Amino acid sequence: xxxxxxVNNVSFSYGENKVLDDISFTIKQGEFIALLGHNGCGxxxxxxxxxxxxxxxxxxISVDGLVAKNExxxxxxxxxxxxxxxxxDNQLVATIVEEDVAFGCENLGIPPKEIRRRVDxxxxxxxxxxxxxxxxxxxxxxQKQRVAIAGIIAMQPQCIVLDEPTAMLDPQGRKExxxxxxxxxxxxxxxxxxxxxxxxxxxxxxxxxxMDKGKILTQGTPQEVFSKVELLKEKxxxxxxxxxxxxxxxxxxxxxEKLPLxxxxxxxxxxxxxxxxx
Amino acid sequence: MIKDITLGQFFxxxxxxHKIDPRVKIILISVYIVFLFIAKNFGSLGFMTCxxxxxxxxxxxxLKLYFKGLRPVLFILLFTSVLNVxxxxxxxxxxxxxxxxxxxxxxxxxxVSVRIVVLIMISCILTYTTSPTDLTDALERIxxxxxxxxxxxxxxxxxxxxxxxxxxTLLEETDKIMNAQKARGADMESGGIVKKLKAMIPVLIPLxxxxxxxxxxxxxxxxxxxxxxxxxxxxxKVLKAGKIDVIAVIFSVIVLAGVIVCNVMFPxxxxx
Numbered sequence: 001x002x003x004x005x006x007v008n009n010v011s012f013s014y015g016e017n018k019v020l021d022d023i024s025f026t027i028k029q030g031e032f033i034a035l036l037g038h039n040g041c042g043x044x045x046x047x048x049x050x051x052x053x054x055x056x057x058x059x060x061i062s063v064d065g066l067v068a069k070n071e072x073x074x075x076x077x078x079x080x081x082x083x084x085x086x087x088x089d090n091q092l093v094a095t096i097v098e099e100d101v102a103f104g105c106e107n108l109g110i111p112p113k114e115i116r117r118r119v120d121x122x123x124x125x126x127x128x129x130x131x132x133x134x135x136x137x138x139x140x141x142x143q144k145q146r147v148a149i150a151g152i153i154a155m156q157p158q159c160i161v162l163d164e165p166t167a168m169l170d171p172q173g174r175k176e177x178x179x180x181x182x183x184x185x186x187x188x189x190x191x192x193x194x195x196x197x198x199x200x201x202x203x204x205x206x207x208x209x210x211m212d213k214g215k216i217l218t219q220g221t222p223q224e225v226f227s228k229v230e231l232l233k234e235k236x237x238x239x240x241x242x243x244x245x246x247x248x249x250x251x252x253x254x255x256x257e258k259l260p261l262x263x264x265x266x267x268x269x270x271x272x273x274x275x276x277x278x
Numbered sequence: 279m280i281k282d283i284t285l286g287q288f289f290x291x292x293x294x295x296h297k298i299d300p301r302v303k304i305i306l307i308s309v310y311i312v313f314l315f316i317a318k319n320f321g322s323l324g325f326m327t328c329x330x331x332x333x334x335x336x337x338x339x340x341l342k343l344y345f346k347g348l349r350p351v352l353f354i355l356l357f358t359s360v361l362n363v364x365x366x367x368x369x370x371x372x373x374x375x376x377x378x379x380x381x382x383x384x385x386x387x388x389x390v391s392v393r394i395v396v397l398i399m400i401s402c403i404l405t406y407t408t409s410p411t412d413l414t415d416a417l418e419r420i421x422x423x424x425x426x427x428x429x430x431x432x433x434x435x436x437x438x439x440x441x442x443x444x445x446x447t448l449l450e451e452t453d454k455i456m457n458a459q460k461a462r463g464a465d466m467e468s469g470g471i472v473k474k475l476k477a478m479i480p481v482l483i484p485l486x487x488x489x490x491x492x493x494x495x496x497x498x499x500x501x502x503x504x505x506x507x508x509x510x511x512x513x514x515k516v517l518k519a520g521k522i523d524v525i526a527v528i529f530s531v532i533v534l535a536g537v538i539v540c541n542v543m544f545p546x547x548x549x550x
Binding site: 048051053075078079082083085087089090091092093094095096098099102103104105106107108109110111112115116119135136137148151152155 | 409410411439440442443446447450491492495496498499500501502503504505506510511512513514515516
């Protein structure tokens with residue numbers, strides 16, 4: 001896998017307030033990344049830097065080998081990296097679902113027939129094809145968010161950045177959106193950067209970056225990151241409930257080889273423990 | 279309650295009028311409105327009224343809905359007819375002080391009222407049979423030549439689309455804010471008009487603030503999707519005029535001829 005996004009010593013501040021402080025990392029093509037951290041730790045700023053809505057104060061970000069130097073580069077990068085925002089209501093432009101999905105393609109100047117094909121394909125891949133002629137305001141939150149994702153997919157980006165896409169949704173909507181994101185990553189090989197507050201979502205990714213006060217606190221696979229329970233607790237960040245439960249058992253002298261991440265893993269582990277005892 | 283407000287109502291049926299190209303429809307409806315003012319006697323006005331009723335029936339939309347469209351202008355209608363009744367010239371039929379009713383006044387009042395009613399019905403046919411997206415789309419294409427005069431046609435059409443998109447969203451939000459304020463003890467129903475208007479301030483301010491937030495978000499979302507104005511933009515749906523549009527144009531030409539013929543044939547029916 002080749003490097004897709006390279007972040008080199010990037011800093012950014014809003015006036016006096018330093019939001020990102022000398023950050024460096026690389027993201028590979030096809031990876032599924034989660035960005036965790038408190039409000040105001042710089043996650044959303046980072047998301048906006050990826051597709052040049054903001055420009056770093058110092059340092060450099062390259063996307064697929066491209067550094068934004070002029071306006072043409074900016075639009076090239078934006079067609080490679082799509083951004084989905086938190087509030088689904090505020091990102092839909094048109095009065096009909098399919099028109100909205102077509103919006104990005106229309107901006108890129110793609111011929112009408114090709115737009116039609118892409119829009120149909122994008123709507124099918126988020127499972128919203130039968131709603132193509134509906135008005136957006138009549139859809140549920142999860143459906144709206146999937147339409148917003150379809151609008152990005154239709155532009156055929158290599159990477160999608162999602163800034164807390166499930167924060168305003170009910171559990172059903174959250175599940176729909178997460179299923180869609182996972183499908184896009186696995187089947188369409190699109191690089192996903194998911195900013196989230198939900199640990200159960202972060203667990204499903206390949207790699208997690210934990211951010212704190214404009215720096216990267218720790219990074220690694222979910223297993224690696226969530227095994228640092230003390231570090232995360234110290235910064236009052238959550239760990240998945242399954243991890244938390246076994247971690248507490250550890251504190252009471254019951255040790256297991258590894259920490260579980262999902263409820264299923266946790267159940268298996270507990271079963272094993274109980275069997276050993278009896 | 280606030281959801282009752284309807285704007286740019288569209289009733290999808292499979293009628294022929296729905297299938298006419300929106301550009302052709304807008305132009306033809308404008309032409310019909312001009313006809314309406316060309317019609318100068320009761321003969322030609324009656325002819326136009328008949329045509330309008332036939333068109334209304336062809337749309338397969340319940341006539342009840344058309345009369346609903348009249349409700350907002352009912353006051354203007356009454357006002358103009360009353361004025362016209364008293365402002366006529368000629369022999370008074372009935373007089374009380376300076377107020378006098380003349381035969382000519384009554385004729386003018388009826389004539390003007392029918393004209394207004396038909397005018398509204400014709401505009402209703404346009405908005406009821408064309409989706410808002412098609413309307414703005416067609417307007418953008420019709421006004422395209424105006425770019426020569428440095429008028430930002432694309433931007434205007436984009437603003438209209440966004441406005442239409444956000445009307446239901448903002449109405450919903452207004453409802454939510456009103457409920458939230460009521461839950462805090464705000465009283466919006468009682469009192470006179472001044473008190474009621476004052477009670478709207480705590481609703482309007484949050485609505486205003488949230489609209490700005492939405493606008494910022496929308497701008498970011500649009501930029502993310504490579505929006506950079508109308509230049510170099512293509513459209514998914516290409517409008518193409520077909521057979522039905524040709525028929526519509528021919529029909530309209532016949533109607534225009536009819537109006538002119540009626541104008542000439544029934545001079546005795548002209549309002550005197």
